[in-house]
Every structure is written in C-alpha cells, then in structure tokens.
Amino acid sequence: MANDIKKVVLAYSGGLDTSIILKWLKETYQCEVVTFTADLGQGEELEPARKKAEMFGIKDIYIEDLREEFVSDFVFPMFRANAMYEGLYLLGTSIARPLIAKRLVEIAHETGADAISHGATGKGNDQVRFELTANALDPSIKVIAPWREWDLRSRTKLLEYAERHQIPIAKDKRGEAPFSVDANLLHTSSEGRVLEDPAMEAPDYVFQRTTDPEKAPDSPEYVKIGFEKGDAVSVNGVRLSPAALLEKLNELGGKHGVGRLDLVENRFVGMKSRGVYETPGGTVLWHAHRGIESITLDRGAAHLKDEIMPKYAELIYNGFWYSPEREMLQALIDKSQEFVAGEVTVKLYKGSANVVARTSPYSLYSEDLVTFEEGAVAYDHKDAEGFIRLNGLRLKTWAARNKKARGV
CATH class of the missing domain: 1.20.5 (Single alpha-helices involved in coiled-coils or other helix-helix interfaces)
Incomplete structure (x- = not known):
C-alpha cells in the first residue's frame, strides 16, 4: 500500500484530528506530506497550524487566504440562484469544499504529489464533496481518506494514538467535545454530541455568530444593499470587495440575531442529520437578492429559476460543483442576472430580515x-x-x- 504513494497533500487545520492524520500518513505510507490550510474566514488564527506542521518536520507548508475567491467565485454564483437545500439550508459548508479540494489538487500538481488527503469521516457528506471535486479536476489523482482506512474508531483511540506519538493535545480535547463546528465566512455549522437528539432544543452556547433574537436590539436597523448583474457590490452606499461585503453583512445580521437555523437534513450518504447553522450575512443577502429580482426579472425567467433552484442546490450539497449539469445551470442563471441591478433596503429586527424597499434603473415594475x-x-x-x-x-x-x- 505504501510503495506507490511518495507524496501527499493534506487538508490540514492544525487540530487534533488532522494532526493525527498527518502522523498516520507518514507512518502508514512512509511518504512525504505537504500541508494545506485555507483561510475561508473561519475566524481562527492560522499561524499555529504552521508551527504545528513545522513541529512534525513538514517542509512544504501552504497557508492561503482564499476569502475573496471563496465569496466571488463560489458564494456569489450560488446566491445568484437563490440556492437553498431542502428549502432552508444556505449551503455554507457545501460550497466551501470544492474550493478547498481544488487547491489540494493544484498544490499536488505544483509539488509533484501523488495523492491528496482529507479528514472527513466515512459517515458525512464532505468525503463525497472532496473526492468528486478531485475526480472532476484530475481523474488520475489518488485520494486517501484515513477515516475509511484506520482502526481509530473512537475518541479514546485517537487520544491514545496522539499520546503514543507525542502529538500535543489541548486540555479541552481530552474530554468529550460538546459538539463539532465547521466555520467559514458564510456560516457556522454545529452538529453532534449535545445536538444529536432532535427532540431537544439546542443550548444557547451553540450559537457563536448571532445574538439571541430575544436579546437583540429593540430598535430595527435598515441596511441598503447595492447590486450589479446579480452580485452585491455595496452596503449603505459604500462599495466593498466580495469578502468585505459579506463580513459587513455578518456583523449587521449577527447583531440582530438573523440567520439561525435548526435543521434535520437528508445527507447524500443516506442518513438524516441534525445541524444548527448560523448564516447572518448570507440570510440578509438572500432576501435582498430576491428583492432586487422581484422588480428586474420577467415572470417567466423568475419562475424558471425557482423551478431549477432545488436541483442546483442539490448538486452543490451532493458535491457536484464541478459537473457539466451544474455548469449548464450556472450559464442559465448567470444569463438571467444581466439586468439584476439596483438597491434593496432590508429591515433587520429580532431575528428577521425583511425587504422593505427596492429600486432599479432596469425595473419592470410599472x-x-x-x-x-x-x-x-x-x-x-x-x-x-x-x-x-x-x-x-x-x-x-x-x-x-x-x-x-x-x-x-
């Protein structure tokens, strides 16, 4: 097994699981490991990941700020479609995976690696998303999924492995984590442990980006969002880059408790899963985009978009961002956005984001x-x-x- 793999590019967070994977790859495959850590706006300091990789003797360490590319080339195209999986989920984790996997493949080409590796478990959707992206971008590249190969099936075994190999373990990692979190500039996703029983309300401490709507300001706040060709370009008259704009909307939406979602969804791999999501800026943006489309899209175009949206959202959720059918749908969606321009005013108040005004030089409203x-x-x-x-x-x-x- 180890002989045909000489170098692997690992999606590396610097956390316990991927640090164990890093050591396991070197031990199992006797190969060189390249680490790749992506800054997608998760709000964490990434330099510790570099120091930890250096501690493991890693020579090629990639830490990249991909926030602008993430929003402009992945989030914004998705929002042009008003995409929601199962009518509620704004696909925050789903849309991040193809970008990470794309860079894994590109770095593999740059460094002459034979394979890429990820830390997704065998029960989740992310393994599918990473690997389908790799299949589409380089059908010859090998993918190593440790969770499907090793026998470290419990937290206890992972901790024992870490201690045996002198892998630093944070004190809070020695106990049972209350839930797991995935975060990027678009959202936070929390699942597992205290959230596994869908009959129980999520504890307050699960929420990290949004104020409890009951404790949000008692006065509403109005935010004006400008659009050009279907993409948001300004907030309250100030032009911002895609990432800066989403960050600003996160701040405003989070302050007013906008964007909370408690969802039991159908995973692509066949099971139901309960997740708690926070997408403050994305929720404001979704409503604003629907608002500007309401006066600039012809009825037939608008209704056709609504018809294809569930299919488009499902493709992203299932990992088919790089697929001919998604690209075909994207071409149709992008064509519809030619005159989707103007300004929308959204009222933020105690968990709600409601469009209250909209104007466009291309309005069809008479x-x-x-x-x-x-x-x-x-x-x-x-x-x-x-x-x-x-x-x-x-x-x-x-x-x-x-x-x-x-x-x-």
Whole structure:
C-alpha cells in the first residue's frame, strides 16, 4: 500500500484530528506530506497550524487566504440562484469544499504529489464533496481518506494514538467535545454530541455568530444593499470587495440575531442529520437578492429559476460543483442576472430580515399598470374577458366530460 504513494497533500487545520492524520500518513505510507490550510474566514488564527506542521518536520507548508475567491467565485454564483437545500439550508459548508479540494489538487500538481488527503469521516457528506471535486479536476489523482482506512474508531483511540506519538493535545480535547463546528465566512455549522437528539432544543452556547433574537436590539436597523448583474457590490452606499461585503453583512445580521437555523437534513450518504447553522450575512443577502429580482426579472425567467433552484442546490450539497449539469445551470442563471441591478433596503429586527424597499434603473415594475387610478398606460379592462374565456375553455371541457361520465 505504501510503495506507490511518495507524496501527499493534506487538508490540514492544525487540530487534533488532522494532526493525527498527518502522523498516520507518514507512518502508514512512509511518504512525504505537504500541508494545506485555507483561510475561508473561519475566524481562527492560522499561524499555529504552521508551527504545528513545522513541529512534525513538514517542509512544504501552504497557508492561503482564499476569502475573496471563496465569496466571488463560489458564494456569489450560488446566491445568484437563490440556492437553498431542502428549502432552508444556505449551503455554507457545501460550497466551501470544492474550493478547498481544488487547491489540494493544484498544490499536488505544483509539488509533484501523488495523492491528496482529507479528514472527513466515512459517515458525512464532505468525503463525497472532496473526492468528486478531485475526480472532476484530475481523474488520475489518488485520494486517501484515513477515516475509511484506520482502526481509530473512537475518541479514546485517537487520544491514545496522539499520546503514543507525542502529538500535543489541548486540555479541552481530552474530554468529550460538546459538539463539532465547521466555520467559514458564510456560516457556522454545529452538529453532534449535545445536538444529536432532535427532540431537544439546542443550548444557547451553540450559537457563536448571532445574538439571541430575544436579546437583540429593540430598535430595527435598515441596511441598503447595492447590486450589479446579480452580485452585491455595496452596503449603505459604500462599495466593498466580495469578502468585505459579506463580513459587513455578518456583523449587521449577527447583531440582530438573523440567520439561525435548526435543521434535520437528508445527507447524500443516506442518513438524516441534525445541524444548527448560523448564516447572518448570507440570510440578509438572500432576501435582498430576491428583492432586487422581484422588480428586474420577467415572470417567466423568475419562475424558471425557482423551478431549477432545488436541483442546483442539490448538486452543490451532493458535491457536484464541478459537473457539466451544474455548469449548464450556472450559464442559465448567470444569463438571467444581466439586468439584476439596483438597491434593496432590508429591515433587520429580532431575528428577521425583511425587504422593505427596492429600486432599479432596469425595473419592470410599472405604477401606471398597477395603479387603481386611471393609468397613463393603455390597459383595457375588457381585454381580461377574452383572456379568462380562453384559459377557462379547457376547464369547461373537462367539467362537461366529468358531468357526462357521472350521468348527471
């Protein structure tokens, strides 16, 4: 097994699990290990990961700030589709995995590595996302998934392995972690342990980015978001880079308790899983984007987008970001965003984010058409009679057939 692997690029956080994996790879495969740590806005200091990798004797250590690429090339394209998995989940973890896996493959090419490795367990979706991305970008590259190979199946065995190999263990890692957390600039995802019983409400301490809505400010706050071609470009009149904009919306949304979600979802691997998510900025952005689309998209285009959205979201959730069907849908979605531009005002108040105003130079909304007063645009009310008669024709035919069949 070890002979055909000379060098591996490991997705490395510097935490206990990936540190154990790092040692295990060197021991099991007798190979050189390259570490890659991505800054996706998880809010953690990443230099300790470098020091820990150096302690293990790693020569090639990659620590990269990918926040702007993450938002501009992954989050924003997804939000153009208004994507939600199972009608609720804004796909914060799902959309981060293809970027991490892409860089793993690229670094493997840069360093001449034979394989990449990740720390996803055999029960989760992330293993699928990492490996399908690798398949799409380099079908020849090998993927090592330690959780599917080793016999370290319990926390006790992991700790014993760490102590045996003198891998530093933080004091809070010696006990049972209350829950696991994955975080990036778009969201935090918490699951496991105290969250495993879906009949029990999540404890307050699970939430890290959002104020308890009951304790949020008693006065609402209004935020104005500017859009160009479907992407947010400004907050309250100030133009910001994609990552800075999402960070600002996180601050505003989190302050007002926006973006909490407690969800039992259907994993791609076949089981149900309970997760607690916080997506403050993303929730504000989702509502704002729907708001600007409401006045700039034609009805047919808007309804078609709504029809394909569940499929698009499912592709991302299941790990098919790099797939021909996702790229086909993206082309359709991006075409729809040509005139999705203007400003939307969102009211933030005690956990809610509601669109209260929207304006666009490309608006399809006509006050002349909808007014109850005499409009300047020619709209003959009598035209509705023929419209209704034609649309009702099939219903009349259907009703007459049913009446005849019943002998009435």
